Amino acid sequence: MCRYRETDAYRRAVVVAMQRIPFFRPLTDSPAVRKELLADFEALLVHGGYVRGPEVTCFEKQLSSRMGGAVTVSVGNGTDALLAAFMALGLKRGDEVIVPSFTYPAATEMLLLLGITPVLVDVCEDTFNLDPGLLTDALSEKTRAIVPVHLFGLCAEMEPILAFARKHDLFVVEDAAQSLGAVYAFSDGTRQQAALMGDVGCTSFFPTKNLGGLGDGGAVFARDAGLAAKVRSLVNHGQGGRRHEHEQTGFNSRLDTVQAIALLRFLPDLEKHLACRRTLAGRYECGLCDCDGLVLPEMAPGHTFNQYAVRVLDNRRDELGACLAENGIDTMVYYPLGNHQQKAYTSRIRKGSAMPCTENLTRSLISLPIFPGLAEREQDRIIRTIRKFFSGK
Numbered sequence: 001m002c003r004y005r006e007t008d009a010y011r012r013a014v015v016v017a018m019q020r021i022p023f024f025r026p027l028t029d030s031p032a033v034r035k036e037l038l039a040d041f042e043a044l045l046v047h048g049g050y051v052r053g054p055e056v057t058c059f060e061k062q063l064s065s066r067m068g069g070a071v072t073v074s075v076g077n078g079t080d081a082l083l084a085a086f087m088a089l090g091l092k093r094g095d096e097v098i099v100p101s102f103t104y105p106a107a108t109e110m111l112l113l114l115g116i117t118p119v120l121v122d123v124c125e126d127t128f129n130l131d132p133g134l135l136t137d138a139l140s141e142k143t144r145a146i147v148p149v150h151l152f153g154l155c156a157e158m159e160p161i162l163a164f165a166r167k168h169d170l171f172v173v174e175d176a177a178q179s180l181g182a183v184y185a186f187s188d189g190t191r192q193q194a195a196l197m198g199d200v201g202c203t204s205f206f207p208t209k210n211l212g213g214l215g216d217g218g219a220v221f222a223r224d225a226g227l228a229a230k231v232r233s234l235v236n237h238g239q240g241g242r243r244h245e246h247e248q249t250g251f252n253s254r255l256d257t258v259q260a261i262a263l264l265r266f267l268p269d270l271e272k273h274l275a276c277r278r279t280l281a282g283r284y285e286c287g288l289c290d291c292d293g294l295v296l297p298e299m300a301p302g303h304t305f306n307q308y309a310v311r312v313l314d315n316r317r318d319e320l321g322a323c324l325a326e327n328g329i330d331t332m333v334y335y336p337l338g339n340h341q342q343k344a345y346t347s348r349i350r351k352g353s354a355m356p357c358t359e360n361l362t363r364s365l366i367s368l369p370i371f372p373g374l375a376e377r378e379q380d381r382i383i384r385t386i387r388k389f390f391s392g393k
């Protein structure tokens with residue numbers, strides 16, 4: 001007879017499964033949130049405006065007001081936001097665009113789709129963001145734009161990037177997919193939000209982002225109303241003011257009404273959720289700062305901590321990940337490869353610099369659970385488990 005259920009191993013596995021701390025838990029885990037959403041969806045089922053419903057316009061207005069009045073075009077996802085931005089700026093085959101190698105490769109991928117050459121550069125070891133000191137060497141006569149990515153919720157060093165772009169007449173397209181609400185401070189004391197500093201800013205409403213929906217979604221922000229109008233037309237098959245009159249070759253990428261409804265519910269809580277991420281980051285810092293063998297991210301002002309990624313020294317990253325997994329704690333490796341190491345792109349990109357930091361980070365970074373709704377007692381268990389790992393007890 002099978003006595004497996006009476007073994008210690010089985011009992012341990014059950015305990016671990018019951019106390020599992022996921023890497024991310026959606027807001028819809030809350031019955032109160034579900035109840036509100038269901039009432040809104042009921043209304044959608046009645047009015048039936050599933051595409052371009054009134055909630056989409058309403059969401060764009062509210063988001064625009066949250067973003068200091070920037071013109072806001074909602075789209076189907078953050079990747080399409082980048083594609084539309086590149087197209088609207090008139091970037092074309094043969095052009096070069098500077099992109100950091102250490103990031104999710106959406107920008108690189110969209111550039112390649114357009115026949116544009118991504119020129120990949122290394123990042124800073126401590127911020128994980130594009131190293132502005134490498135721009136000069138990456139520049140060529142074909143360079144038309146820079147895509148600073150505000151990785152993990154922290155703004156890239158925009159001041160030198162914008163100055164470089166101005167000097168060399170380059171567009172700046174911000175990839176703010178992970179950093180909606182992040183703030184950058186210029187040396188003269190002025191502050192500006194991620195996605196509003198360059199010519200065009202792109203963000204994503206993928207469920208795990210700072211403002212996450214119930215599926216795919218994204219938005220483009222532009223200072224220039226004409227550019228925004230071009231984006232709006234591009235993501236609606238190139239139609240301008242009039243239906244069935246196609247003024248340019250575009251594509252189809254609109255925010256679903258279902259997503260707009262969810263995002264309208266979540267947007268008013270964005271500030272609260274960002275504060276929550278920062279509080280959790282502060283608690284990680286307090287709990288882990290004396291662990292030899294760990295390098296924690298700086299609690300930089302304006303950082304929104306979409307991810308809490310720590311550097312594990314001495315090649316022990318995977319060992320730490322395995323230890324946390326054994327204890328029912330989920331982690332992620334962002335990113336195991338730089339864009340320049342991806343098989344799909346290697347032959348078509350240009351390397352604008354050597355990549356020591358990117359390659360080092362692919363081997364040493366691990367991301368710990370951080371999301372609004374992560375309980376203190378859960379986080380304390382994560383901290384205890386990590387401390388135990390490093391103290392060898």
Ligand SMILES: *Cc1c(COP(=O)(O)O)cnc(C)c1O
Nearest residue numbers: 077078079104106177178204206
């Ligand atoms: C998520 C993400 C994207 C793409 O957004 P999607 O909505 O998933 O298409 C682009 N860039 C970065 C850095 C991202 O993290």
